[in-house]
Amino acid sequence: MAQSASAAFWLLIFAAPVAAWVVWSDLRAMRIPNTAVLALTGVFAVVGLLVLPLPVWGWSWLNFAVVLVVGFVLSLSGGFGAGDAKFAAAMAPFVALGDLRLFLVLLGAAVLAGFVAHRLFRLIPAVRAATPHWESWQRREFPMGLALGPALIIYLGLAALYGH
Template identity: 40%
Template sequence: MVILAGSAEVARWFLPFVLPLCFAAAYTDLSSMRIPNWINDSLGAVYVILGLFIMPTWADYGWHLLHLPIGVAFGFLFFTAGVMGAGDAKFIGAAAPLVVLADLPALVIIYTANLLAAFATHRLVKYTPLRKLAPDWQSWSVGNKFPMGFSLGGTLAIYLILVACFGR
């Protein structure tokens, strides 16, 4: 059994607010190849507002809040390198306060597995008759580009669910 450093109780409080935003990020990126600012702003606001009430200490709250600008900085490094879009970079920044630093190795493993699965699923559907289920999605016709929000939203959702189940 894997024990994650994040608090299971805190993750359970965040889940009902964060899961719909993860779904929205994945859906909008698949359908229109963009993650709207309202999703990233809402994700950040969930931590800023709800975190005030559920984080164990003020030090924990402040430390996790510091993850936001650091996450944005890393996201924009990836954006500048052409690895992902600006919405993806902002999503990483907005999601960063929800991740415990000690869980970063686990998060990288979750992200890697999820990225591979999301990419394979997207390509499988793109080149099969399943594509008819959502024929107007822009992600089918953008060449080699991939909607990273699909895997980023899934990664955050999986991480929080795992912390809620197996956290300390």
């Protein structure tokens, strides 16, 4: 892991609740609130500045810009929701460039696991009865927040455990 374990730990502590909120919101309303995007961006802006070396923190914002542009293009093409694109951009500074390959594998696994779990759980009457107003049960689209949030939490958790 390119991040120090201590930095990843502190980032995880503050980012995990936002990521969990995104999962819940996307399942419930098929929407990632802009306030969640701003909250995660704020976590990196403040906590990242406190726990990362200044050059690392500064260059990490380039990740934000690149993912925002790519996400915007994907959103325009209909391949990605706008909220998903904005949240992915807010997540990007948390991922060290040297860990990009690892993160993409984690994200791919989270998409696959989330998709299968979502499709299976929506077939279970008890689950649907417990969450009767969740829009994701009715829609064909996959709530990407269900993959994005856990991918960030798992990545930061691994970095906190195995970072140097």
